[in-house]
Amino acid sequence: MPDDAEATGAVAALALAEQHAGAASGADSELDGLAARLATLRIEAEDLAGELRRYLEGLDAEPGRLEDVEARLDRYDRLKRKHGGSVEAVLAHAARCRAERERLESAEVDLARYEAELESRGAEERRLANELGKARRAAAPRLAKAVREELAQLAMEDAPAGALREIASGGELSRVMLALMSVAGTGGAETLVFDEVDAGVGGQTARAVGERLRRLADDRQVLCITHLPQIAAMADGHFRIEKDGSAGVSQASVDALEGQAVVAELCRMLGADSSDAGARRHARELLAAAA
Numbered sequence: 507m508p509d510d511a512e513a514t515g516a517v518a519a520l521a522l523a524e525q526h527a528g529a530a531s532g533a534d535s536e537l538d539g540l541a542a543r544l545a546t547l548r549i550e551a552e553d554l555a556g557e558l559r560r561y562l563e564g565l566d567a568e569p570g571r572l573e574d575v576e577a578r579l580d581r582y583d584r585l586k587r588k589h590g591g592s593v594e595a596v597l598a599h600a601a602r603c604r605a606e607r608e609r610l611e612s613a614e615v616d617l618a619r620y621e622a623e624l625e626s627r628g629a630e631e632r633r634l635a636n637e638l639g640k641a642r643r644a645a646a647p648r649l650a651k652a653v654r655e656e657l658a659q660l661a662m663e664d665a666p667a668g669a670l671r672e673i674a675s676g677g678e679l680s681r682v683m684l685a686l687m688s689v690a691g692t693g694g695a696e697t698l699v700f701d702e703v704d705a706g707v708g709g710q711t712a713r714a715v716g717e718r719l720r721r722l723a724d725d726r727q728v729l730c731i732t733h734l735p736q737i738a739a740m741a742d743g744h745f746r747i748e749k750d751g752s753a754g755v756s757q758a759s760v761d762a763l764e765g766q767a768v769v770a771e772l773c774r775m776l777g778a779d780s781s782d783a784g785a786r787r788h789a790r791e792l793l794a795a796a797a
Contacts, residue, residue, distance in 0.1 A: 520547050660715055665678070700728070703730060
């Protein structure tokens with residue numbers, strides 16, 4: 507780039523040439539044309555020199571500009587190396603970052619909304635729980651009275667109050683559940699299993715147990731393991747379960763019973779042989795009473 511002295515010299519040279527050409531003005535038309543061009547060049551040179559001076563003055567007015575530009579270029583290079591190696595990859599990464607930032611900002615709004623909704627639902631839950639508690643407390647005396655009456659019919663009228671898991675046997679637990687289910691009526695599980703619900707009972711109590719089991723079986727499946735013929739006779743279906751340990755390993759077999767096989771099994775449960783006429787008559791009476 508020419509300095510001021512060189513620019514001034516160029517303009518002076520053009521002005522001198524223009525002056526010499528102008529001295530012969532009118533003598534030769536071709537020379538007059540060249541003189542006009544020299545004048546144009548001189549004017550353009552003067553304008554160019556002024557522009558160059560202003561440009562240089564502008565550079566001097568921004569100290570450190572070059573360092574700033576180089577620092578920015580260095581940051582661009584580092585961004586490209588870190589995020590894919592190209593400007594396109596950097597821009598794509600920036601777009602993903604903006605989307606994630608918007609999602610996080612939205613998450614804060616959503617969290618506040620969900621917290622408010624949770625608080626509202628919690629208040630509703632507490633209200634309903636309070637209403638349910640009042641209803642339960644109001645119904646508890648009636649339920650307790652009804653269950654005590656049922657337990658009396660199931661030979662547990664003198665059962666002491668306490669934690670069932672600590673004071674009740676397996677059969678007693680089954681009878682307590684039977685009493686509760688009898689009082690509660692419909693609803694609850696679709697299948698109920700009673701294991702030795704007849705433990706410690708007999709006679710009229712056994713029949714009461716059987717009647718309650720049969721009522722429960724009106725709208726659900728009831729499975730009952732029993733040793734009492736009074737209860738077994740109430741069933742719609744009968745299965746005999748036998749355990750054999752003669753081979754050194756205990757094995758259980760389950761056989762479905764129908765017709766005379768049911769009568770024979772009831773005789774066995776009565777403590778008699780199937781050939782015992784009295785036992786067979788008693789077994790048939792049990793079945794007839796349950797029909």
